Amino acid sequence: MSKEIAKNIRKGLTADCSNCFGLCCTALNIMASSDFQINKPAGTPCMNLRSDYSCQIHSQLREKGFKGCTVFDCLGAGQVVSQVTFNGQSWRDNPETREKMFQVFPIMEQIHEMIAYVAEVLSHDIPNVLSDKLSHKLKELQNLTTLDADELLSLDLVMYRFSLNELLTVASESIRANIIAKLPGAKKVKDFNHARADWMGKKLKDKDLRATDFRGAYLIAAEMQNSDLRAASFIGADLRDANLSGANLSTSMFLTQMQINSAKGDGKTILPSHIQRPSHWIN
Known part of the structure; x- marks a missing residue:
């Protein structure tokens, strides 16, 4: 995979809230803190979520005590779950999918995070053997995003993270070693x-x-x-x-x-x- 393609994949992992059914405002369990002023159990819509899935205090989140909302980023997982996994059928229009959709969202979020890391490291100069292994991992992870809800719920994400972590560590050390070798002094x-x-x-x-x-x-x-x-x-x-x-x-x-x-x-x-x-x- 070319470095330019990898860069574009990484850059494309951005949230599009207009194509998401407010999943970060519903699916996640959030405890009251300095970043979020209320307790919100998983599966319960935030009190600020409008019927069109927008936030009624979006421009005032920090002032209203919802700093955490301005920090959170799903790397585009929300719109994929909404438009791909559940084919554009919202949890409001199809209550029977509600629980499953909320369970799938954090899984897709983790998959997108792994894709982001792999795509990013592939945009650097790394040994060909390592590049080939990571390119294979990237395709494997991208394929996971097309699975249906039941298949996603059955995934062993720990296994995927464990196997990927070693490759990312080796890649990071290789990239940093090249930089360190050019720094002044031994x-x-x-x-x-x-x-x-x-x-x-x-x-x-x-x-x-x-x-x-x-x-x-x-x-x-x-x-x-x-x-x-x-x-x-x-x-x-x-x-x-x-x-x-x-x-x-x-x-x-x-x-x-x-x-x-x-x-x-x-x-x-x-x-x-x-x-x-x-x-x-x-x-």
Whole structure:
């Protein structure tokens, strides 16, 4: 698969709420917190959901205590479940499909997340053997999105994630190793490994953090203004309220829209092409 095709696949994984039956507002179980002011059991529509599946306080979500809604991103899973899996038949018009549709949504969301990671890594220069294996995985995952509801509900997603994780780890190390080899001074890949580090609130302003492995790291409220984060791996990292103002994330790996939505930034933050600048960021 060409890098350009992979880039387009990754870029195409965006939510289209106009073709979704408000699944993120209904299917998910949400506990009251600073990000969501009410308890909402799974399968219960949010009190702000209109009959046309739009949100009646969409432009005021943060002010009304629903910050979490502005962070969430399904990577396009909602419209696929609504229009492909259930052929455009809504849970309101067909109540008998309601429970099954709500159960399928988080499954499709996880599949889209895996597709996003694979497509992204295929847009980089990686060894041919690894590229072939990941291309096969991508086709396999894309095929899963066409399954019917019962088939999706029977999937063992743990198995898919486990087999994919090893390939993504090897690919990430290969990409970062090439970058590290070009950095000044004698450096080793292990020196850039900060996977699962607890860097909550850590002061990292103006730092050169290129090719750093932040896999699963806690970067909550970290001060990363003007830092160089190119080729850094953020798979599973917690970026809530991390300050990315002026930071360069142009080639950061495994960043999701949800991670960026949860962080802070400004008009000078450089993002990957597949990530949209959050509307709540300062200019």
